[in-house]
Ligand SMILES: Nc1ncnc2c1ncn2[C@@H]1O[C@H](COP(=O)(O)OP(=O)(O)O)[C@@H](O)[C@H]1O
């Protein structure tokens with residue numbers, strides 16, 4: 679945790695929508711004229727696509743579980759080092775994982791490989807992490823302890839799988855049966871490392887479909903915003919002085935389902951993110967300015 683170099687972590691499983699949610703954060707930062715350091719969590723994968731395939735084969739032969747969700751396939755030590763260093767000095771190192779031809783062409787590399795480690799942008803006011811492990815805690819690392827605002831993007835699982843399946847097939851070019859195998863292989867680490875994060879998050883955005891998603895493995899398209907609601911849970915509303923009456927007034931069709939939970943129409947998810955997160959980011963920046971002027 680750091681007043682002068684705050685870290686915001688947007689955390690979610692593969693296909694959950696963290697990259698999509700990041701756009702709302704970019705709008706907030708633009709409106710507040712924030713200079714942010716952006717971190718893509720996939721940069722902390724430990725292996726290239728080819729090396730990962732070999733590691734998975736070796737683990738399978740040994741009858742062991744191994745996936746991108748677990749510590750064995752990620753440099754969580756370097757992720758924690760980055761968070762600790764950024765919180766302390768506003769510096770650190772990151773890189774990019776190049777998922778597809780388009781991303782790879784930008785760096786004249788092969789898809790499924792990394793760019794070189796390089797210093798993050800200098801003189802930033804905060805860091806935004808987006809990826810799988812922004813709130814992870816294992817026997818060896820505690821990434822969560824460094825985060826000032828932790829946001830979960832956690833669609834209900836059938837919707838999350840539909841989003842992942844459609845994206846991995848339509849955008850990343852994977853075969854449907856391979857995506858299903860990856861989902862199955864990742865389940866032990868999903869339960870052990872991914873889902874526990876969402877108990878630690880300050881706020882979770884959980885998109886819930888209002889249409890049938892009972893068999894996500896045959897769904898032809900992703901339920902759109904009109905076909906969903908978003909359950910927004912605050913771990914400690916008082917800590918962030920969440921103004922629920924204002925929220926309910928501003929977002930037509932919203933209602934409280936619990937004292938710490940507001941539900942909004944799917945079409946209002948981005949607006950809800952901006953109305954909720956905007957004041958929190960402004961408060962973090964005001965605290966930073968006050969500390970710097972002391
Ligand atoms: N609110 C949403 N409504 C409709 N589709 C969504 C929504 N959020 C994410 N998606 C879709 O789900 C897929 C995965 O989203 P993405 O942001 O890439 O997930 P992640 O980065 O967490 O893996 C993408 O195809 C994206 O367009």
Ligand SMILES: O=C(COP(=O)(O)O)[C@H](O)[C@H](O)COP(=O)(O)O
Pocket residue numbers: 691692693694720726727746775777790809810
């Ligand atoms: O699933 C994720 C998480 O990323 P995202 O949140 O973008 O899904 C991995 O990065 C990719 O599966 C990498 O493996 P591959 O080399 O198969 O792309």
